[in-house]
Amino acid sequence: MSKIKHNDIDAFLLDRIADNDEKAFSSLFSEYYADFVVFAGSFLGKREDSEEIVQEVFVELWESRKRLKRDRSLRSYLLTIIHNKCMDALRHDQIKQNYVEYIIKEDAENPYDVESSVFLSDLQYRLKEAFAKLPADLLIPFKMNRFDGKKYQEISDELGLPLRTIEFRISRALKLIRMYLKEYFIFCLLLGLI
Template identity: 25%
Template sequence: MTGYRESTDLQLAALLSQGDRSAYTEIFERYSRVMYVYAKNLVRDKDEAEDMVQDVFTSLWDKSPRLELKGSLSSYLYSAVRYKFINLVAKKRVRTDYAEAFQLLIDEGDYNIDSYINEKELLALIEKEVAKLPEKMRKVFELSRNAGLSHNQIAQQLNLSEKTVKNHINHALKVLRGKFEVAFIMVYLLSK
């Protein structure tokens, strides 16, 4: 089909669901700036807004074979940006809660892990659990935590997308949180 600029959103969505890259490009050209302004008004941070919009459009392409719009394309995109914002707020709140809990532990003088378990034993236990992670996730996690590489550096080294790297790290931390208390994980991460 030619004339993507003249196509309606509904036509573009139908073409997108068939894997049409030109339709995707037209949707991106049509909506990326507007979504960026909307995201920036939500987060008040240029980089966060750019990341959110990039994630939304990456997700749109990834989900394109299964894309079923119940409303307009613009409503779908606005909802996706809003959803990313809600997730971002939730993650920041969780991070803040962990940091506050760890700081409270230190401030109250309860940071005496030796009375509960020897720190070296704890680190060995966490290392053992890290070793049980799926191979790719383990490599990504170790490059991040042990080698101190950025998400971008890991992505380049392992030929992955930065989003995949971020997902591997988040999932690894989720697995570890399920097995150990937050304070122990913080000790492990800070010991690197």
């Protein structure tokens, strides 16, 4: 398929998606999903992480469907977003690794650090507050993913909801938690909660 024709099809699908056409979105998802997972995997090396990033990009695409520009290559646009998210994930992994090494070193040097203990206790309290503010339809899939380690598809199957609904709900829960815990953002990020 020529580039012009492919871009024309993308523009048509984007117009349909902007009009809330879920079938057009499914077509677009089916067209690109597998290739995008392979692309993300070339950076991350883990299929599960690659799938999560690609699913997140598609959720964001759906959420921003009314604001998308139709005059650019959708494929290139989405690949750029995926690339950036992969780089962010790699940086995040490095930050977590550095933090773990720092904590291990600090614990060895100062096993009775009262300040850290108080901070973690406060963070735990704030997390419970944030979770209490979330509606159950967002909290349940979020906890299944983050605390039980279940993949989006497993959650979808278990709850009997479409995969896109699960993706949307977890994405929405993350946004709300980030908002509620903005002063603890870096620590929640390091702990893999958000």
